[in-house]
Amino acid sequence: MTEHRPVGPVDASVHPRYAGIATFARLPRIEDVPRADIAIVGIPFDTGVSYRPGARFGPSHVRDSSRLLRPYNPAQDVSPFAEAQVVDAGDIPANPFDIGAAVAEIEQAALDLGSRVERIVTVGGDHTIALPLLRAVNRKHGPVAVLHFDAHLDTWDTYFGAPITHGTPFRRASEEGLIDLTASCHVGTRGPLYSKRDLDDDERLGFSIVSSVDIEERGIEAAVERVRRRIGDRPLYISIDIDVLDPAHAPGTGTPEAGGMTSRELLRMLRALSDLDIVGADVVEVSPAYDHAQLTGIAASHVVYEFVTLMAARIGAERNGGEQG
Ligand SMILES: N=C(N)NCCCC(=O)O
Ligand SMILES: [Zn+2]
Numbered sequence: 001m002t003e004h005r006p007v008g009p010v011d012a013s014v015h016p017r018y019a020g021i022a023t024f025a026r027l028p029r030i031e032d033v034p035r036a037d038i039a040i041v042g043i044p045f046d047t048g049v050s051y052r053p054g055a056r057f058g059p060s061h062v063r064d065s066s067r068l069l070r071p072y073n074p075a076q077d078v079s080p081f082a083e084a085q086v087v088d089a090g091d092i093p094a095n096p097f098d099i100g101a102a103v104a105e106i107e108q109a110a111l112d113l114g115s116r117v118e119r120i121v122t123v124g125g126d127h128t129i130a131l132p133l134l135r136a137v138n139r140k141h142g143p144v145a146v147l148h149f150d151a152h153l154d155t156w157d158t159y160f161g162a163p164i165t166h167g168t169p170f171r172r173a174s175e176e177g178l179i180d181l182t183a184s185c186h187v188g189t190r191g192p193l194y195s196k197r198d199l200d201d202d203e204r205l206g207f208s209i210v211s212s213v214d215i216e217e218r219g220i221e222a223a224v225e226r227v228r229r230r231i232g233d234r235p236l237y238i239s240i241d242i243d244v245l246d247p248a249h250a251p252g253t254g255t256p257e258a259g260g261m262t263s264r265e266l267l268r269m270l271r272a273l274s275d276l277d278i279v280g281a282d283v284v285e286v287s288p289a290y291d292h293a294q295l296t297g298i299a300a301s302h303v304v305y306e307f308v309t310l311m312a313a314r315i316g317a318e319r320n321g322g323e324q325g
């Protein structure tokens, strides 16, 4: 069978980067190619926020901030768009007036897209969307390890009586049996809580914590070792709330907390996760109205690029291994 070479991004030496309609990294749209391995999809939804709104504009901002990405990733020594067919699958429409309807729509759309591609990277949207995405992942893979980068625990119970919000996705996911309670972990948490009991609840719900202070005191290598030991070889879902970064690195977000990671630390930590079985990933909580000079959008676009590189490298290696074997 003849292998078709993946269709890559628009050639920036012919079409200036700032020209044309922005897909992620100027990649082809899913409808423009016969088949795809990895899809980047937006979810413009922010009805679940508890403070500043605006993450519904995250997907288009991250796409626009991704125009400068180039095809070779030297940090991982991988050309992701050559290893796999990577596409932009557009946005999932989600009801802005009814959270229950929205999460049902998101789960179904993620299942539909998941039947067409091997891996999905989602750009939010507020953190509510992690719940329907984990429901969809669970149907395919069973309970997964969740590696959750965030200033916040997001294992709170309800807000104004509402059980599905951006502060509650991982509590609901834990209660529903979507995640592996022995293998999940928060990274980068910090800032004031409601009470000490939040931490007891969080532990009971199956999470361990590498806090922002842990990273400062013991460094990235130690953090990587801790999370890798906990995850093992389980299927892994990675959820990145961009507010895990210090507001100096990511001002464009809805619930900022002082004292966070640098974008360099976050990227380094992600690159150290190569060879893990990443079955899905998201980047959420980019709220462009509070951004400056695309700082947050660029950070988020680079996070997506690292995700795509990790996934494409694995798909490429499996394909080559398969050919030899
Ligand atoms: N998922 C994010 N970004 N934030 C949750 C914070 C909710 C709270 O202030 O209680
Ligand atoms: Zn957060």
Ligand SMILES: [Zn+2]
Binding pocket: 127, 150, 152, 154, 166, 241, 285
């Ligand atoms: Zn969050």
